[in-house]
Amino acid sequence: MKTAGPAIVETYQQLKREARKKFEALKEKPLVLVGTATCGRAAGALNVLAAFREEISRNQLDAGVREVGCMGHCYAEPMVIIYKPGFPPLCYGPVDEGTAGRLVVDFLINDDPCFEFAIAALEPNDFFPTFSDYPRGIYENKIILANCGLIDPEDIDHYLAHEGYEALAKVLTMDPAAVVAEIKSSKLRGRGGAGFPTGIKWETCRNTSGTPKYVICNADEGDPGAFMDRALLESNPHQVLEGLIIAAYAVGASQGYIYVRAEYPLAVTRVKTALEQARERGLLGESILGSDFSFDIKIFQGSGAFVCGEETALIASIEGSPGIPNHRPPFPATSGLRGKPTVINNVKTLSYVPHIIRKGAEWFRSIGTENSPGTAVFALAGKVNNTGLAEVPMGTTLRQLLYDVGNGIKNDKRFKAVQIGGPSGGCLPESALDIPIDFDSLQQAGAMMGSGGLVVLDEDDCMVEIARFFLDFTQKESCGKCTFCRLGTKQMLDILTEITRGRGRPEDIDLLWELAEDIKAGSLCGLGKTAPNPVLTTIRYFRDEYEAHIQEGRCPALMCKELITYYIVPEKCSKLCNVCIGSCPVEAIYTRPDMLKAIYLDKCVKCNSCMVACPPQYQAVIKISPPIVEDKGDQAHEQTSGNNR
Numbered sequence: 001m002k003t004a005g006p007a008i009v010e011t012y013q014q015l016k017r018e019a020r021k022k023f024e025a026l027k028e029k030p031l032v033l034v035g036t037a038t039c040g041r042a043a044g045a046l047n048v049l050a051a052f053r054e055e056i057s058r059n060q061l062d063a064g065v066r067e068v069g070c071m072g073h074c075y076a077e078p079m080v081i082i083y084k085p086g087f088p089p090l091c092y093g094p095v096d097e098g099t100a101g102r103l104v105v106d107f108l109i110n111d112d113p114c115f116e117f118a119i120a121a122l123e124p125n126d127f128f129p130t131f132s133d134y135p136r137g138i139y140e141n142k143i144i145l146a147n148c149g150l151i152d153p154e155d156i157d158h159y160l161a162h163e164g165y166e167a168l169a170k171v172l173t174m175d176p177a178a179v180v181a182e183i184k185s186s187k188l189r190g191r192g193g194a195g196f197p198t199g200i201k202w203e204t205c206r207n208t209s210g211t212p213k214y215v216i217c218n219a220d221e222g223d224p225g226a227f228m229d230r231a232l233l234e235s236n237p238h239q240v241l242e243g244l245i246i247a248a249y250a251v252g253a254s255q256g257y258i259y260v261r262a263e264y265p266l267a268v269t270r271v272k273t274a275l276e277q278a279r280e281r282g283l284l285g286e287s288i289l290g291s292d293f294s295f296d297i298k299i300f301q302g303s304g305a306f307v308c309g310e311e312t313a314l315i316a317s318i319e320g321s322p323g324i325p326n327h328r329p330p331f332p333a334t335s336g337l338r339g340k341p342t343v344i345n346n347v348k349t350l351s352y353v354p355h356i357i358r359k360g361a362e363w364f365r366s367i368g369t370e371n372s373p374g375t376a377v378f379a380l381a382g383k384v385n386n387t388g389l390a391e392v393p394m395g396t397t398l399r400q401l402l403y404d405v406g407n408g409i410k411n412d413k414r415f416k417a418v419q420i421g422g423p424s425g426g427c428l429p430e431s432a433l434d435i436p437i438d439f440d441s442l443q444q445a446g447a448m449m450g451s452g453g454l455v456v457l458d459e460d461d462c463m464v465e466i467a468r469f470f471l472d473f474t475q476k477e478s479c480g481k482c483t484f485c486r487l488g489t490k491q492m493l494d495i496l497t498e499i500t501r502g503r504g505r506p507e508d509i510d511l512l513w514e515l516a517e518d519i520k521a522g523s524l525c526g527l528g529k530t531a532p533n534p535v536l537t538t539i540r541y542f543r544d545e546y547e548a549h550i551q552e553g554r555c556p557a558l559m560c561k562e563l564i565t566y567y568i569v570p571e572k573c574s575k576l577c578n579v580c581i582g583s584c585p586v587e588a589i590y591t592r593p594d595m596l597k598a599i600y601l602d603k604c605v606k607c608n609s610c611m612v613a614c615p616p617q618y619q620a621v622i623k624i625s626p627p628i629v630e631d632k633g634d635q636a637h638e639q640t641s642g643n644n645r
Contacts (some may be wrong), residue, residue, distance in 0.1 A: 005173035005391070008289045010244035012053045012169035015176045015281060019160035025081075030063035032056075032111060033081040037070035037151055037234040038266055039227070039388070043094065046493070051100035058109070058279045069235020071149030074388030076119055079529045088125035091540055099183075102601040122150075136390070136405040141367065143375050144351035149505035153270050156277035159238040165283050167357035171246050172291045173225070178534030179250040180206055182352065185361035187373045192218055192309070192346030193450045195439035196524070198353075203345055204333040208341040213253040216337065216344045217244050218314060219260035219267070223422030224473060225381040229347035231389055232377075233267035235258065236351075237274035243350030245284065246357060248295045250634035251343055256281065256297040257316055262630075263497055271299060282551050305361040306423075306477035310525045311336075311344045313479065325525035346451065348377055368394030372438035382419075382456035383410045392437075394539040399433035402456060402546075413458035417541070421450025423470040423477075424530030426537035427463060442570070446537045448530065462559035463542040467534045469497040474531040485528030488519040492535060500560045504550035513539060561606045565627040569611075570596050572620035580621060601628070 034040070034049040049104050052065050071079055076093035082103065083089045090113055092103065099117055106112040109288045113127075121128045131137050138415040153159035159165070171179045184199025196342055207214060217240060221229040233240060244256050275297055278284035284292045305311045309324040315337050317323040336342025352374060356364045365373045372394040380387050380402065385407040392401060398418060402408070409415050417427045426447030428435070433443050439449045457466060490516050495508050516532030522527045538547060555563040568580070568589075575595035588603035589610060597620075599610075611621040 007167055008172045008291055011282070011289050011541035012165060014161050016163075016166070016550060018166075020311050022160035023111075023156050026064055026066075027615065028085065030085070031062060031083040031101040032065045032103075032108075033068045033083075033152075034065065035070055035077065035079040036067040037149075037231055038146060038264075039070055039074040039231070040077045041266070044077035045095065045245050046624070047097055048078045048080065048095050048100050051097040051106065055101050059104065059109060059336075060542065061104070061108055064531040065204055066152045067150060067154070070231045070389065071151050072145055072389035073119070073386070079119070079148070081122065083262055084108065087111075087113055089122040090115075090128065091119045091122060091131075092614045093119050099342070114219075115426065120353050128396035131169070136386070136407070139392050139396055139400055141375050141393050142388060142391045143233065143251050143355050143367075143376060144239065144348060145389060145492050147239070148231065153235055153237055154273045156274065156281060157237060158283075159236070162356075163358060164238055165242055168245055168249075168283065169289055170243050170357055171249055171414070172289055176206065176250050176252060179357070182361050183250070184343075184358060186364040186365065187361075187371075188338035188349065189372060189439060190346055190358060191352075191451065193424075193448065197451055198298035198349055201333050201345075202247065202250050204331070205253075205343045206343045208334045210340050212255055213251055213255045213340055213341040215244055215248045215251065215253045216314065216318075216336045216342060217256070217258040217260075217565050218309065218344050219258055219264070219347050219348055220302050220309045220314060221264075221347075221451065222261065222304065222309055222477075223451055223453040224470075225419075225455040226296075226379050226422055226451055228377045228379050228452050230264050230267050232347050232351055236265075237271045238278065238386065239351045239354060240271075240347055241274055241278055243345075244297060244478070245288070245324060246353050247343055247345060247350065249293055250641065251341070254295055255344070256295065257300050257318060257337075257568055259302055259308070259318065260298045263304050264302040264361040266292060267502035268299060268301060275299070277448045280621070297597070306474070306489070307477075307525070307527050308481045310382070310527060313342065313525070324481050325527075326645075329523065348393055349451070349585065353578065355487075356519060369436065369438050371440055376437060376452060378452045378454045380406045380454055380456070382454075383413060383458040383461075384456040385410055386407070394438045395436040397434050397436055398428065401437065401454075402433070406456070409456065409458050413460065415456070416459050416461055417457045417463065417538075418458065418476065419455040419466065419470070419534065420453075421530075421533070422453045423449040423473045424448065424527065425450045425453070426533045427466060427541065428537065429541040432540075446533070446540055448533065460559065461556050462500070462536040462557035464496065464544050464555075465500050465557075467538040468493065469530065470498055470534040471496060474527060478527060478531075482528060484519045485524070485531065488515055488522075489528070489531050491515060492519070493534065499549045500555075501562045502553040502560075504546075504551065506550060508550060509539060511539060552624045555625045558625050559584055560625075563627060564606065564623045564625045565622050566599055566604055566606060566610065566629065567599060568597050568599060572618050573597050574618055574620070577618065578608040578616065579613045580617060586611060 035044045050079045079093035080095045120131045180202045188193040188198040305323045312326040313323040332342045368374045370527045390405045475493050478485045480486040573596045581589045588600045614621045
């Protein structure tokens with residue numbers, strides 16, 4: 001492909017100089033950045049944004065206010081960063097409208113940085129710690145999250161000012177085969193779940209005859225508890241676009257798609273804006289940066305079917321057919337969209353590409369492990385204190401990720417397991433916490449890397465119910481094409497449901513295992529092949545909980561409703577307190593003749609309201625398993641020998 005190297009580089013450098021000049025000018029006066037990604041908006045960020053604008057306007061201050069994306073600290077949303085000349089940039093959170101008013105008056109007007117509301121400084125200083133001074137700072141190594149929350153995702157100049165599109169300008173002066181070779185040399189593996197080498201996929205497509213060729217960004221993120229791709233698209237969409245354009249140049253594609261689920265409206269909006277701005281700057285469309293390489297991207301909004309994350313189902317969806325997987329081979333790299341060679345990469349995979357091109361394959365291989373180089377982005381969710389996004393080198397252990405980066409388990413509860421890899425991943429116990437996180441180690445432990453969703457479970461979570469929950473998700477998301485997946489997962493779900501209701505049979509555990517192995521072996525696509533993983537890992541590591549449900553009618557975690565009873569301990573109950581009575585939606589709690597409270601078990605719907613409402617100084621409401629039988633007219637039998645909490 002013919003290129004005009006010096007002219008391309010100079011065109012890019014001119015864009016970059018103008019962008020930097022514009023970006024630096026922003027910080028010559030006070031600047032307020034408000035995180036308005038979906039996580040921030042859910043916590044009230046738009047109200048905080050309005051409060052800053054109103055207060056600044058009311059005080060007639062010469063200060064800027066911009067929207068940015070997610071910094072990864074979702075537990076502290078809404079988050080705000082304030083730049084003020086003479087002070088280190090400071091990050092605050094969680095911020096409400098009142099705090100916004102205080103920051104404007106006390107900090108922007110009166111020079112009091114309000115350290116009491118601050119989380120960390122963004123630069124080293126003599127007054128306040130930075131993020132790197134916290135334990136998570138030891139492990140975090142941000143590459144693709146580095147600019148998230150720090151740049152305006154709807155202003156292309158912010159991306160250009162941070163070396164954005166520099167890698168694109170570089171590859172346009174290279175032979176496409178050399179670009180593929182660089183990605184191969186980096187050993188980048190797909191971050192969508194399978195971990196397939198990206199360079200090999202690109203090389204296969206490039207070497208396959210047939211035109212046109214296509215590249216597709218898979219943004220069909222649908223795992224419960226996963227939000228990494230959404231955050232990247234909302235916070236730094238140009239990074240993804242640049243990776244996709246480079247992929248197109250490397251394989252010789254002329255058309256690209258971003259397949260994103262319609263449930264991500266903010267991501268769709270910001271990607272659309274990014275596409276328009278990239279075209280306006282000559283970074284997308286005809287003769288990119290003055291070269292003879294032309295390429296454009298369309299957005300395709302999926303309807304939210306989990307199975308469409310599978311490559312062949314995704315292609316079928318774009319073609320207008322139901323999102324149902326097909327047999328492979330042929331693989332999409334040789335025969336994909338409309339029968340043409342097609343590369344499909346995940347959002348995160350493409351986000352790494354510009355960094356590898358700019359810094360080199362050797363740099364990327366120096367991070368992580370030998371077979372899984374680079375970093376991994378995880379969405380920490382569930383019973384962990386610091387929920388949000390974390391980017392750590394491959395090889396970091398689960399313990400470091402949960403306790404140093406995630407700041408441990410909520411409410412000082414005991415850790416029980418971590419569900420890693422989404423609904424098709426596995427549940428790993430405490431004994432697996434020192435496993436290094438990479439594609440191969442997790443697979444050996446019975447789990448999988450997946451796309452990076454990570455749900456933390458504590459002592460209150462029943463592992464049988466957790467397995468049932470995730471299998472219920474995958475069973476409903478099954479397209480139904482193959483019998484093993486359609487009927488096999490349904491039968492497994494029925495068995496698990498019976499166990500959680502105390503109606504399991506001794507042979508059910510072995511039957512579940514046998515069915516799971518058959519479904520893995522016989523299913524057509526990745527959904528069916530991995531759907532049994534939560535069941536297999538919970539049986540492997542928590543078999544005693546299955547046995548307690550079946551043999552004793554007992555739920556050790558006190559979670560399965562039909563195996564528990566709510567009970568008010570008379571010795572802890574206060575005659576002067578009626579909070580539990582007021583909290584009960586079905587009037588199941590009554591006052592005994594001695595003024596203590598008790599529960600009509602036949603009325604109780606086990607909604608947990610009384611347990612939540614009971615004042616902490618009493619903690620009189622407990623759960624008991626196996627369930628106790630009501631003694632008509634009075635509280636239930638005295639507590640049995642089963643579990644209680």
